[in-house]
């Protein structure tokens with residue numbers, strides 16, 4: 212196995228040919244009292260390179276569970292998760308901690324900012340905890356906050372910021388170490404629709420390498436957003452449809468944020484195609500999954 216797990220900011224060129232995300236046959240069950248909850252039932256997912264991608268599905272379809280596997284916050288019961296070619300199952304706990312801190316960024320519906328710290332301090336916190344040079348961190352947080360439209364907000368505490376601004380601080384924090392991959396779990400769940408649209412547009416720009424210099428690959432970075440909203444998915448270039456813990460297929464959007472109706476009907480098409488067949492199509496006996 213190639214050992215390229217150095218916990219630094221560089222992205223060795225030999226990993227660039229590996230897909231950013233490769234999931235094969237991932238299963239995940241939860242035990243709830245004496246009940247066995249099947250959250251993921253054999254997920255395959257490949258995301259080759261930079262771009263803004265959506266994982267779309269109804270509440271309870273397994274979206275957050277899948278994101279937890281991608282961010283190494285949790286492990287599959289079965290199957291394999293590779294990020295930039297690296298099999299997460301073969302990494303030590305120490306390497307996983309460094310991987311989570313430096314190689315991927317993650318943002319949630321809750322902004323998870325520390326209320327007593329300023330915007331700049333919140334952005335710098337992961338670097339401070341890692342013992343990085345404070346002056347370098349301040350330069351990076353200043354650059355990020357400006358790029359995300361938060362000029363003049365760096366000394367504000369979270370309660371002096373709007374929801375949209377707080378989420379942008381959380382994104383700046385997630386980008387601190389220039390990760391190749393940013394994961395976002397319903398990032399606009401606490402925002403009004405105008406702020407949501409601004410945030411989706413910003414994520415699309417970041418993915419194209421426009422908003423923030425120096426992130427990801429030269430062509431941009433990979434952003435995977437979990438959502439149940441067609442309006443959000445319309446900002447993405449490709450949508451993966453998750454239903455009952457299974458990947459129902461994917462489609463490419465028109466690439467136009469206004470094309471919400473088209474995205475909604477493409478999504479519905481995949482969902483209802485499978486609803487008619489029930490689960491039989493995915494599990495037909497005699498047709499084992501290769």
Ligand code: ADP
Pocket residue numbers: 241242243248249250268269270271272273274275276277
């Ligand atoms: P989504 O993010 O799409 O709403 P989740 O991944 O959160 O879906 O959940 C998928 C399924 O797994 C749901 O049925 C949910 O109730 C169940 N589940 C998620 N987390 C847990 C947990 N920690 N314990 C028990 N069941 C869970």
Ligand code: MG
Pocket residue numbers: 274275276
């Ligand atoms: Mg969820």
